[in-house]
Amino acid sequence: MIRITFFILVLIACLSCKRDDDSVPALTGIEYFPTDSGSYRIYDVRFIQYDNDTIDSTYQMREVIHDTFYFNNTLVYELYRYYRANETQPWQSQPDSVWSFTTDHNQITIQEISNSFVRLVFPLSNGEVWDANTKNVFLRDDVTATNVGKPYTVNNVYFPETCNVIEEQSKNLVYKDYRNRVYAKNIGMIYKRYEFLSYNTSDEFIGQDKVDFGSIREEKLVAYGKP
Template structure:
């Protein structure tokens, strides 16, 4: 009888010990650096894109144009709030026979938490670290526009863009709104250690007259694609 009681005490003590160990087990670390390599920032780093745009206007034939866009990371500077930013120099040319000319200057801020890119004086939160499949964040967090959930998907997926293959990419969906009246689709694809490699924008207004409502006949808007074909460090 005595041995039985001692055995039961041993069993109960072992169960209690294992339960306490389970409760005290550390949580898996939330590594905030995950995804940062998809948006490298180094002075002289560049990406060159082929841009194709089709513009639609009321009662006019759609006009399609192509040109080349080159984005180069420029000097670091201190912003109004003391934050460190980098210039993003944007050059354009009609084709490979022309020389690039400076078109505009954006800026970008990257820290342990976010990547914020200033585009036409409007800041957008491009990345919110850590990046993981299905994560969402407010891309308009630092501007006055309505809340807009950005979505990370296809994380660490290989993709072919243009004539190049990238073994590790992710896609950021910035907008995927669509109705019988309009369409607003915007997404960007990034490659590990390269940065942006593809961008698609469809901002369209459909005909809403009785004779064409619901047929998604484009009345006005723009469809734009950026496809990378060269990148590196200058």
């Protein structure tokens, strides 16, 4: 009886102890969106606007994680955004716009001007689907993570571990809606392409993808760093 009681006490003690192996695992994917203060990313941007005239412009954009503050007990990161015509021009001392983002609730939510979008969720895995519009008034917009941990090349620069977030891939005789972002481990977003195109559906041009109006925006990472 004494031996049985001793065994039960040992078993209870073992079950009560929290081993290192039983601890909650770290959330995977957070390394695809670094939050170090002062870190920056510079992109080559090409923007094509289709209307009565087609305007094809190129410039550079720099994003800097400037500072943090608390709002409603939530840590908020300030994201300063700067623009310049090309790499020979200096950056302005003041940002052209200020965005912000949070990392609470196991997701990256970016406040882009007046609307918030959920850009990443954790843990991050292939086939993970989430609604990017849960923090705004727009209709549900499911996005999908693919190629998590796979390599990707931008401007002939090889990134060994990336994640492709497919936001939309729709195309028919009337319009095209293509939105895609790629994030690299320990760097952040390295590529983005958005296409919103409306096609001419007259008898003469239907099915020929002749654009009536819309836009194409492409961003390619050219430099990055942190303090």
